[in-house]
Every structure is written in C-alpha cells, then in structure tokens.
Amino acid sequence: MWWKEAVVYQIYPRSFQDSNGDGVGDIPGIIQRLDYLDQLGIDAIWLSPVYKSPNDDNGYDISDYQAINPEYGTMRDMEMLIEQAKKRNIKIVMDLVVNHTSDEHEWFIEAKKGQGNPYRDYYIWRDPVNGGEPNDLGSAFSGSAWAYDETSDQYYLHLFSRKQPDLNWENPKVRSNIYNMMNFWLEKGIGGLRMDVIDLIGKEPDRGITANGPNLHTYLQEMHKESFGKYDVMTVGETWSATPEIAKLYSGQDRDELSMIFQFEHMMLDQEEGNKWEQKPLDLVKLKRVLAKWQVELGDDGWNSLFWNNHDTPRIVSRWGNDRKYREESAKCFAVLLHLMKGTPYIYQGEEIGMTNNLINEIEEVDDIESRNMYKEGIQKGIKSDHLISSINRIGRDNARTPMQWNSKKFSGFTEGKPWLKLNPNYEEINIECVLNQPDSIFYTYQELIAYRKSHPIVVHGDFNLLLENHRTIFAYQRTYQGNKLIVIANLSEHQSDDVQLSESLGLTAVLFSNYARIKVDLKKISLAPYECIVVEG
Ligand code: NOJ
Numbered sequence: 001m002w003w004k005e006a007v008v009y010q011i012y013p014r015s016f017q018d019s020n021g022d023g024v025g026d027i028p029g030i031i032q033r034l035d036y037l038d039q040l041g042i043d044a045i046w047l048s049p050v051y052k053s054p055n056d057d058n059g060y061d062i063s064d065y066q067a068i069n070p071e072y073g074t075m076r077d078m079e080m081l082i083e084q085a086k087k088r089n090i091k092i093v094m095d096l097v098v099n100h101t102s103d104e105h106e107w108f109i110e111a112k113k114g115q116g117n118p119y120r121d122y123y124i125w126r127d128p129v130n131g132g133e134p135n136d137l138g139s140a141f142s143g144s145a146w147a148y149d150e151t152s153d154q155y156y157l158h159l160f161s162r163k164q165p166d167l168n169w170e171n172p173k174v175r176s177n178i179y180n181m182m183n184f185w186l187e188k189g190i191g192g193l194r195m196d197v198i199d200l201i202g203k204e205p206d207r208g209i210t211a212n213g214p215n216l217h218t219y220l221q222e223m224h225k226e227s228f229g230k231y232d233v234m235t236v237g238e239t240w241s242a243t244p245e246i247a248k249l250y251s252g253q254d255r256d257e258l259s260m261i262f263q264f265e266h267m268m269l270d271q272e273e274g275n276k277w278e279q280k281p282l283d284l285v286k287l288k289r290v291l292a293k294w295q296v297e298l299g300d301d302g303w304n305s306l307f308w309n310n311h312d313t314p315r316i317v318s319r320w321g322n323d324r325k326y327r328e329e330s331a332k333c334f335a336v337l338l339h340l341m342k343g344t345p346y347i348y349q350g351e352e353i354g355m356t357n358n359l360i361n362e363i364e365e366v367d368d369i370e371s372r373n374m375y376k377e378g379i380q381k382g383i384k385s386d387h388l389i390s391s392i393n394r395i396g397r398d399n400a401r402t403p404m405q406w407n408s409k410k411f412s413g414f415t416e417g418k419p420w421l422k423l424n425p426n427y428e429e430i431n432i433e434c435v436l437n438q439p440d441s442i443f444y445t446y447q448e449l450i451a452y453r454k455s456h457p458i459v460v461h462g463d464f465n466l467l468l469e470n471h472r473t474i475f476a477y478q479r480t481y482q483g484n485k486l487i488v489i490a491n492l493s494e495h496q497s498d499d500v501q502l503s504e505s506l507g508l509t510a511v512l513f514s515n516y517a518r519i520k521v522d523l524k525k526i527s528l529a530p531y532e533c534i535v536v537e538g
Pocket residue numbers: 057060061097160196197238311312
C-alpha cells in the first residue's frame with residue numbers, strides 16, 4: 001500500500017504553468033516543472049481535471065472524458081506527462097468527475113432530445129409538481145437543483161451548476177460506460193483516481209437524499225471490481241459528509257472500495273451550520289478534537305487524507321495562520337502539524353511557499369461560479385455588496401486559484417501572456433525562486449517533512465495521542481510506534497505562551513525540528529514564541 005507512505009501534491013492545471021503564452025496553465029507547463037516537484041520529494045500528483053470541458057466550473061464539467069481540453073494540450077502531452085513523471089517516481093492521479101457531466105457532453109445533448117431518446121435515462125428527469133420544481137433540493141451553487149427543460153416540459157437534476165447535470169447512477173449503462181472510461185485511463189498507466197463528490201452517486205432525489213444514499217457502497221464495490229481493483233493504484237474519494245464510521249465503509253481493508261477518503265469535517269469549523277459564507281472564528285479546541293477524533297477512531301480500519309487546503313478552499317496561512325508578520329512561522333506550524341499526523345498528506349500548489357489569499361474589491365474580479373452565483377443571489381435578497389465581497393475574500397475559491405508564483409518577473413514566470421486570473425500582487429516577495437534560495441524557507445520545511453516520513457515508519461503507522469486537549473492556543477500531540485515517540489508542539493497564536501508543560505518525565509530534550517532555530521527544549525516547562533513549532537523524538 002504505497003499510498004499510505006506517499007505525499008500527494010495537487011495541481012490546478014489552469015494556474016500552474018503556462019508554456020505557450022495564452023495565459024492558461026497547460027500540461028507541457030507541468031512537465032517543465034516536474035524537476036521542481038521531484039526536488040520537493042512528492043510521490044504523486046493529483047491533477048485537477050484536464051479533460052475537454054466548456055469550463056463552466058473550470059473543468060469539473062466534462063464534455064468528453066477521453067479527450068484533453070485543447071487549452072491544456074493533447075493526449076500525447078498527457079501520455080508524456082505520465083511517462084516523464086514516472087521517470088521521477090511520481091504517479092499521476094486523475095480527477096474522476098462522474099457524479100455529473102457537462103451539459104455539452106454528447107450523452108446530455110442526446111438526452112435533451114426528448115423522452116424516447118436512448119440516453120434520456122443517463123440523467124435524472126422529473127415532471128413538474130404543481131407547475132414548479134419537483135422538490136426543494138438546492139444546488140451547491142445557489143438556487144434550485146432542478147432546471148426546467150422546455151422541450152420536454154420536465155426538469156433535470158443538477159446538484160452543482162445547471163451546466164452540470166447529474167448522471168443517473170441507477171442506470172447500469174451509465175455505470176458500465178464509466179467503468180470503461182476509467183479503464184481507458186488506467187491502461188495509460190495513471191497512478192490513481194481522485195473521485196469528485198463520490199458520496200453523491202447513490203442519491204435518491206425523490207426522498208431528498210443526496211449524500212450517502214443506499215446504493216453508494218454497492219456502486220463503489222462494483223466499480224472496484226470492474227475497473228481499478230485490477231491495478232495497483234490509489235483511489236481517494238471526496239466525501240464531504242463522512243464520519244469515521246462511514247469512512248471505514250469506504251476504505252476498510254476488506255471492503256474492496258477505495259484506498260482512502262478526503263473529508264472536510266475540520267474545514268467546516270469556522271462556518272455557521274450549513275452556510276459556508278457565514279464565517280465565525282475558529283475554535284482551536286474544537287479543531288484539535290475533530291482531528292484527534294479522526295486519528296483515533298479510524299484506527300487501522302480505514303485511511304484518511306490530511307489537508308489544510310485545496311482548490312475549493314482559501315489558503316491556510318490566511319485562513320487560520322497569520323499571512324503578514326508571522327506568515328513563514330505559521331505556514332511552517334501548519335506544515336508540521338499536518339505532515340506528522342496519521343494519513344496521507346496533500347499539499348496544494350503554492351502551499352509549500354506560503355501563498356496567501358488574494359483580496360478583491362468587486363465582483364467583476366471573480367471567476368469562480370460558486371462565488372458569482374452566491375453574490376447574485378445575495379444581491380437579489382438585498383444583502384449589501386460589501387458583506388458579500390468580504391465573504392468571498394475570506395472563503396471564496398479564487399483565493400486558491402491565482403496563478404503559481406514562480407519568480408519576481410512580470411506575471412511571476414507563470415505566463416508570458418495575460419494570466420486568465422490575476423496574480424496575487426505579493427508575487428514579488430513570495431515566489432519559488434526566493435524560497436529555493438533561502439535555506440530556512442517554508443519550502444525546505446516541507447521537503448524535510450516529506451523526507452522524514454519516508455525514513456520513519458512512526459509517521460505512517462504510529463498511534464496518535466492528543467496532548468493538552470483543552471489548551472486554547474497550543475496544538476500538541478504525540479505519536480508512538482514500537483517504543484519510539486514523536487512529540488509535536490505548536491503555538492497557533494501571535495502571543496507568547498508561557499509555562500507549557502508537556503511531560504513530567506521527559507526533561508531537557510534535543511529538538512528535531514524548530515521554526516525558531518531552537519536546539520534544546522525542556523518539556524517540563526516551555527515558553528513558546530508566536531507561532532513557534534517544535535518537534536522532538538522520545
Ligand atoms: C468538488 C470539486 O472539488 C469542485 O471544485 C467542484 O466544483 C464540485 N465538486 C463539482 O464538481
């Protein structure tokens with residue numbers, strides 16, 4: 001199970017590296033940067049979608065699963081990427097978006113032709129109820145999840161944008177077509193699949209059930225049998241609504257479903273119930289409890305992903321760290337805390353150099369469909385523009401999607417043309433060229449953590465114990481494995497923290513890692529500087 005030991009790096013291709021001056025990142029651009037990723041030490045790349053797509057949701061709306069979006073290159077480029085990555089022992093994990101397609105996919109174009117069409121049942125159609133939507137299911141991107149189709153006087157379901165109609169997984173033809181498509185990619189030698197909102201495929205819309213529907217695990221077992229079960233690949237399911245119990249169903253060793261899940265319980269702690277746009281301050285005690293719960297309750301019966309951010313969330317250093325005075329210190333704290341827990345760590349592009357959120361002033365600067373729809377709906381309801389913009393600045397998805405910051409030249413080495421989305425203006429100070437020249441940079445912390453994981457089974461297999469559970473600003477834990485111990489301590493605040501006691505038995509101990517150049521620490525009594533982080537071996 002190589003994927004338990006692996007570190008995954010997520011690439012959002014649109015924003016990674018442009019090679020042809022059109023302002024959009026592409027596959028040849030990624031190939032050019034493989035040596036950089038190799039230097040970082042990662043084992044796999046989760047590649048956000050590169051398939052043909054009209055880009056209503058930047059590639060998460062696929063119009064042809066077996067073709068590459070020409071903006072990103074050709075199928076030959078894709079094969080080259082797989083081959084070139086392999087040379088560096090890096091596997092390519094493709095994004096599998098099969099809860100829905102684009103409305104420009106040929107299946108939907110056919111299905112829309114009318115009720116007798118052989119593809120009609122590939123999607124979910126319902127008659128109007130009392131002249132309106134079949135029920136009150138909502139789309140994740142605002143408004144109803146049902147779109148009216150005049151030709152047939154029926155509605156189709158779209159849990160995301162109206163250009164992302166949901167596939168009907170109850171139809172065996174849909175399932176077998178998808179498995180064939182998956183096999184097409186597996187045969188090309190990919191290293192795995194990241195499965196977009198996979199928890200939704202067992203939905204029963206008439207009963208208002210979307211996530212964790214009754215047939216979900218039957219479908220996943222069938223998928224395992226018909227496709228990836230025959231290959232040594234990793235599969236990671238995006239499962240917003242999983243609990244540790246549910247996670248064991250997905251990823252239990254004898255379940256023949258997925259390698260691991262990617263769940264968001266910890267990422268929702270700073271928002272009001274069910275509404276990501278209404279934010280509240282993060283309670284660190286709750287964050288620690290949630291993370292510890294997953295560490296302990298999953299035990300050895302399932303496997304979890306570890307992440308602080310991805311292409312759908314803001315940058316961690318801006319969200320829960322400090323992206324000004326303590327940007328470097330706090331970025332290192334989050335790196336250490338995450339990479340020494342149990343699970344497979346994911347690094348989202350730019351996290352390894354401490355890239356920050358990008359603030360905007362008006363809605364015209366926003367690309368993301370989720371934010372734009374939310375803004376439109378908010379304005380219609382009479383909410384003030386300033387309030388909506390400040391929500392977008394805090395939690396909007398474009399924060400993660402600004403182009404990679406490679407150097408301090410114009411457009412930061414991302415493109416020679418005009419970037420599709422404005423660069424974060426801080427690229428002159430925060431960029432890869434800079435961090436590579438600075439021996440104590442955030443980049444080298446990530447590099448060190450990845451290397452440490454490779455040579456220390458305690459990181460992969462050790463038991464986890466939360467320390468100082470009720471401390472409001474210190475996050476500390478201990479890992480133990482075959483008589484070895486690892487203790488991690490981080491002060492997640494901008495204030496000094498005095499008289500912290502971590503152990504009664506362990507006194508003065510050598511420090512394995514410190515973001516303040518500490519060499520020794522007294523575990524009986526520590527004073528921690530703002531965002532100070534220490535790791536010791538016991
Ligand atoms: C989850 C993806 O991560 C997100 O970017 C996308 O908008 C939705 N699924 C719909 O595919």
